[in-house]
Amino acid sequence: MYDYFEGRFTEINPAYIVVDCHGVGYYLHVSLNTFTKLKDKPQGRILVHHVVREDAQLLYGFADESERRLFRLLITVSGVGSNTARLILSSLSTYEIKQAITNRDAGVLQKVKGIGLKSAQRIVIDLFDKIDKEGIIEDIPSAVNNTTRTEALSALVMLGFQKNLVEKTLDKLLKTSEGLMSVEDLIKQALKIL
DSSP, X not given: OOOEEEEEEEEEOSSEEEEEETTEEEEEEXXXXXXXXXXXXXXXEEEEEEEEOSSOEEEEEESSHHHHHHHHHHTTSTTOXXXXXXXXXXXXXXXXXXXXXXXXXXXXXXXXXXXXHHHHHHHHHHHTTTTTTTTOOOOOSSSOOHHHHHHHHHHHHHTTOOHHHHHHHHHHHHHHHTTOOOHHHHHHHHHHHO
């Protein structure tokens, strides 16, 4: 129903943001990751997911499309509601969640408050095949230049390499170099491994 709201942020808290769109204030539940990205901005665009329940209509806000896609995937899992998905996104980065699912590591998800072993395993099983198809771009931890990674990823995929394999290789190279590689060097090093 709603795709995004653009306007002035009248209130920014770790749990919610109020966006003033032409005199109408929209209350959006947000994760800590979104709060961190938007807390210093007086205005901007925030992506939205609208949840309609029998007793309420709720709006969830996201700083980027990857987090919203991951949220939408998480709420498809039986037993994971919108508040639980928001809690997962507040406790872990999109990178950590995607890595946990890709590596079938339910233990990482189990560290989130309120997520037991069965729920964590269900998330991994249900989303393992879907996570790569959804095109979720991860926020790489540390001070890694995402533009460098994105450009290298695009170039290597165009050369015909499988996206999953390229992503893992680039992540490994960027971690070991602490993000200090140029696009050209990153591609050269990745080609040696691939």
